[in-house]
Amino acid sequence: MSRVTLALVGAGLRGQTYARHAQVTGTGRVVALAEPDPVRRAAAAEEFAVPQDRVYADWSELAAAGRLADAAIVATQDRQHTEPAVALADLGYHVLLEKPMATTEAESAEIAEAAERNKIMLAVCHVLRYTPYTQTLKRMLDEGAIGRLVSVQHLEPVGWWHQAHSFVRGNWRRSDTSAPMLLTKSCHDIDWLVYLFGRSPRRVSSFGSLTHFRAEAAPAGAAARCTDCPIESTCPYSAKRLYLDCLEDPERRYWPLSAVTEDHTESGVLEALRTGPYGRCVYACDNDVVDHQVVSMEFDDGATCSFTMSAFTPQEHRRTRLLGTHGYLDGDGVTIRTVDFRTGEEGVVDTSTTAGASAADGHGGGDEALMDAFLEAVATGDGGVLKSDAAASLASHRVVWAAEEARTTGTVVALASAV
16 A cells, blocks of 8 residues: 555644654655644644645645645644645545544535535544444444344533533633534534444434533632642542643543643743643633433434534443344444343443554544545545545534534424434
8 A cells, every 4th residue: 555645734643643654664755744833733733744745834824835745634623624634625535534524514515616626535534433333333233133223322421620621621612612512522422323223313412511620519628720829639620630630641641731832841831831731720711511411312214313513421432322122232332232132132342442442542443444444545545444424424414413403492403304
């Protein structure tokens, strides 16, 4: 397989993850990059040995240079996906696009149309489709291990500290600057459920709200910053505890600590917490996204699915129960308990997933497997090795927007079409 050349658009944590895997495996190499932050831009250029004449401060400068690589990794902030994805598709780049596709349905449709118009491969980073666990589960369903799938119960345990890091203090805390949490965090899960069922639901409803991370929930005596707070040591959301503890763990230094500061010393972390957004009290931020949400789905054959996203958990693998006419599956992201109604036999399938659930762990092996599949698809011209295309990603995103409409209007929303 020939080595794929890549343009990296956005050299943040997600972009770095995909580019590093390509480089480590020797199946891809970064030959151009665009990154607005000068420190990150310089670091990425050095790490990936990108010539200075192909290092840009803005994606538009990279696009103006014409097609410089076989494919592009678009890992900009959520609201900055559409313009580079469309422009690069128009130049003939195959595109690996960080999820979500975009923050509106119209912009996501524009990206899908650009991929179709230019006959390029577009892979949205729905990494959960690619894990060994998912592939085992999908194969069992497709082979009829539990008969017809009738009902699913699925939990996404966001994790109390992850909620505080990303969705209270971090970049995804507000719908007006990012998007609703169901899109930014849980489009992974909605897409995964659509993948298991093999089609979109016909109707959805949803409930959820921002219940805890708000001013009125602050304990007595809480200060505006953890570095100044007299009760910080007893608070489960202490920024000092979270980020100082990361110093002892190489994986956690990469994420979440690198989002806070590149100075991985105790003094550097404390200075970032005194002056930056990640040191704020979780009860004194400007966040507005939900901290828990449920989505109910009904499919064309009467099958149902309930999805729960909650901040108030450990951060660990998703948990899913799948109830069929002939059997039952209970999965925890690593193992799958099986019950066969016809024979009474029970068992446990070990999917050999060794990676943890977080971004630092590669999402259970999904990050690496997605990148491997994308590079193979580009190198061989065979888009069939990808687990989804532009149309499939757009369809699962539409389920998310329908669920958000249901949540905000208190209605049951019918989808225009199920695919």
